[in-house]
Amino acid sequence: MLLYVFDLFGVAVFAASGALAGIAAGLDVLGVLVLASITAVGGGTLRDVLLGRHPIFWIRDSVPLYTIIAATAATVAWVHYLPVPMDALLVADALGLAMFAVSGAQVAEKAGCRPLVVVLMGTLTGSGGGVLRDLLSAKVPLILRQDIYASAAIAGIGVYLLLRAAKVPTAGAFAGGFITVAATRLAAIAFELRLPTFVLPG
Template identity: 60%
Template sequence: MFAASGVLAARDRDLDLLGVIVVAAITAIGGGTLRDILLNRHPIFWVTDPWYLVVIVASAILTVAYVRVGSPPSATFLVADALGLALFALSGAQLAEAAQCPPLIVVLMGTMTGVTGGVLRDIVTAKVPLILCREIYATAAIVGIAAYLALHALGMPKAPAVGTGMIVVVALRLLAIRLGLNLPIIRKG
């Protein structure tokens, strides 16, 4: 999903096929790589298992083909992106929990895993990272992870708590887009 978003972000920039694949790969593995480095989890998830890379390259090429054939319905893309965010945020949070991080750090690490790929994508294509600008994006990840931690602490078993957290992320993200919700913007005096 993130690989596809990388391709879609890249096509404004006249990249060649390989450039598009590189941007897709950075978007897809950036967050997890940073998480593994920060938590000192070695080997890093994709270093010993080539299937991640195969799936990413295949997704990128499929997305390129798809974009060539017809313009993709942007709603599909936004739902896929929101699902990717939810998946990455909650999986990052669980790994940080397993590494005994305190709750505040669990939230940070999960949020980072979810959003870093997109931030790197925007840096590499020389834009101001979108998540820093307007729409509720990292906020959705933070609230969803907090919901998971709270429900789990209140006694809900792990699997449904994670599921609820993911639904919160997706719902919040899509609602924010639909209703044009934003956090207050900071301006000069």
Template identity: 60%
Template sequence: MLLYYLDLVGVAVFAASGVLAARDRELDILGILVVAAITAIGGGTLRDLLLDRHPIFWVSDIWYVIVIIAAALATVAWLRLRSTSGASMMVADAMGLGLFALSGAQLAEAAGSPPLIAVLMGTMTGVTGGVLRDVITARVPLLLRREIYATAAILGIVVYLGLHAVGMARTPAFVAGMSVVVALRLVAIRWQWHLPVVGKS
């Protein structure tokens, strides 16, 4: 049950990051909702398709759609009341990345996938929505820049799987892994850490 509520929180956070990314793109409210929805459910939809989980999570549970709409409208209202810096989107994105990466890995693990597949599924769950958001809003996706982005998701999932493998309960292992993702992502943003560019001296 905790995983379900964390998944809803992740959906809300990613929906908010979609609104923040689309705020200066002169979209109407329907366009804003579309970007928010694609950001929020893009990764989970790909995960469910690859794991052959049917029906897809947001089709079988209307609460996901309700949370997306509510989070998007609340973010729009907030932006009308006060300005928000670009850092807000980065923080929201980091939180969504951590929640989705770990929840995706847990679902893959529950489906009987080996650890490597759990890492891949969790990473795809975490990054796909952000990639789609950036493409739709005409930005170079964070995944394709020198940002520590997918790397943070991978390391957090590895921490989760490692702690769970040595006997730690699933919930604290989940929290530890998610904390690694969010902390690494935010520290990388703050101190401008980047991955090395291949072929560049």
């Protein structure tokens, strides 16, 4: 139940970030809701489609959809009356990324996927919705820029798999992966860490 609550928290945070992107892009109310929904459940939807999991998680359980609607409404109301707490949103986004990445890895692991596929599915779950959000907002996706985002998810999933290989109980491995993702992302934000880029000569 606790993990389910945290999962809904991640849905709400990602929905809020999608709603903010829609508002910044000047979309109407429906457009904002659509962008919030894609950001919140896009990664998990792509994961379920690729793994052949049916029905897709938000069809099987509609609570995430209600969470998206509530988070979008709260975000729209908030920006009309109060400044957006960007620092708090970044922290919440890091926690949402950690939750989705490791839980997505668990889903792939339970489906019998090999470790590399588990890493890919977990990373897709954590960052796929943000990629779709950025593409629909006519931006270069965050994970293709210098920001340490998807790489934080990869690091955390790697820790999770290593702990599982060392026979650490699932809860302990999940906690280790979660902390790694969140700490890596928050450190990148706090210290403005970036991945190196390649520049062609001339």
